[in-house]
Amino acid sequence: MPEVDVADRTFKKLRKSIADSKSLLEKHRLKGQSVIDAIDALTRLDKLVVDPSEEELQEIGVQFEKIRGGTDDIIKYVPLFADTVNQLGQWFEQTMMKRSLVVGRHTIEIEPIKTEGYILDIGGGGEGIIGRLNGRDAISIDLSFLTRQDNDSLKILMDATDLKFLSSQFDVAASFFTFMYIENNDHLKVFKEVHRVLKDRGRFLIWDSRIPERFEDKRFFVLPLEILLPDERVESVYGAKLDQQSLAYFKGLAARSGFEVVEEWVKNEIFFLEL
Template identity: 45%
Template sequence: MSGKDRIDTVKKQKLALENNIQGEKILDIGGGGEGVIGGIYGRKVIAVDKRQDELDAAAEGPIKMVMDASNLTFKDKNFDAATSFFTMMFIDKDDHKKVFDEVYRVLKNGSNFVLWDAVIPKEDDSKKDIFLIELEIATPNGLIETSYAVMKKNNEQDIKYFKKLGKKAGFKIESEEDYDKTFKIVFKKS
């Protein structure tokens, strides 16, 4: 079987991001790679990623720090907002709750945590064990075309899963947008 036969591809999903996240200090979980959030908000962003090479690949602008999102070294109530742009799919599912708890801890009361991610189906009996999603992202700075891929095994996720995690961490759901293959949730810390 060729590698191509193993890939379950979600064809291009179109997203539009606006410059509408409030605050002077924004934590971006997984801010390496394309660095979409850092590209929009620049120096307001502290981008954390476990991998230096991912941070190096991101555009200049945000402050970049190698850090594990499940064990943030920031003080409590330190950020005006937090984001996660197609990052949770790359974080071990066993650490998702810890990440939500840490984001909740470092956010100021009344702040938002904005999460965008993909719907990853449960692994089935087919030979397609790799999930790949193609994205076209319209930002205030221009169009970004990219794709993200992960193994399907133990990576099933959807909007309901993350809403439940957010509520367990103490967040309220401010808004949600479900686009079938992708979603956006705005959580609010009371």
């Protein structure tokens, strides 16, 4: 069977599954906000999956994480919802792979951050690695948080380019593979805001990835990452637009915002900076 026919049948099956789940969920709308959120997300996804642009693919990723995080609650009312989520996940992964530069799997080992004060966790709404490491000592900010995230950090919805904290409040700030998700034009704003809220002699810890220039028809960068914590191993995939960044680029941002480099290392595509 031609590949195009298979893809078309798979896509039609996905659209039908979305429609069926929505229809069944509508009958349980009064069960709570999680059901309403799932209906809204599926409605949006049903439109986005039709020939999505780069920006729409990124929104699909956000919407998908929202519904995946609430799957356990929803399937109590609509068991079909689990199958819809699985189909969406497979379609999204296949679509992203076709448009992405995928680098080899990397492994990083990370220990709890030593500090006597609080840690500002920039972009802690995904896997929540800093929150897993330092628990209640971490204040995690992001534009959204996965509902399935399980750690003891304080979670606040906040834009890293406009931190709502007083100056000189934190001993440490950390960014674990977050800048790749922030528009390059906003990177300097984040650096300056972090510098403002750190105490004198405060530290800014950055883990991130080198991203090359765009080439051919690839529009996204995908980094499979194994994260080794003291008590667990986390398998994840970090993906973002193919916008160029490097260690040298971040060192330049650091110099422009008042930081000095204390430590740095590079391992294949990933790097670390302590400022």
